[in-house]
Amino acid sequence: IPLCVLTHSTLTYSDCGFGDGGEGICILCEEGKFSTETGVAPCRRCTQCRLLNRPEEAACSSTTDALCGRCLPGSVIPLTSA
Numbered sequence: 377i378p379l380c381v382l383t384h385s386t387l388t389y390s391d392c393g394f395g396d397g398g399e400g401i402c403i404l405c406e407e408g409k410f411s412t413e414t415g416v417a418p419c420r421r422c423t424q425c426r427l428l429n430r431p432e433e434a435a436c437s438s439t440t441d442a443l444c445g446r447c448l449p450g451s452v453i454p455l456t457s458a
Contacts, residue, residue, distance in 0.1 A: 404438040412439060 405411050405419035422436030425444035429451035434443035 408436070410436055410438055410441050412441075 402414065408422055409419035410422055411417065411419045419438075420441070423442045423444060425432040425442055428444055429448045430444035430446065431448060432442055433445045434440070436442040
């Protein structure tokens with residue numbers, strides 16, 4: 377059964393776009409992954425703010441990535457040349 381990603385608050389059935397007329401079962405992304413759209417695109421890994429030396433402002437959910445704050449004290453943002 378083809379899977380698509382649920383971005384609504386209720387579990388629904390929808391066509392996942394394989395063109396065979398069948399219906400796919402939408403499921404939530406597993407913990408630590410998210411997707412901002414429905415379809416056959418795979419869930420993406422959540423940003424890990426601590427690895428970027430930033431505090432987590434908002435946790436990752438099945439439909440949104442984590443939101444990281446500014447650099448922690450003692451951390452710097454590397455400058456890039458233009």
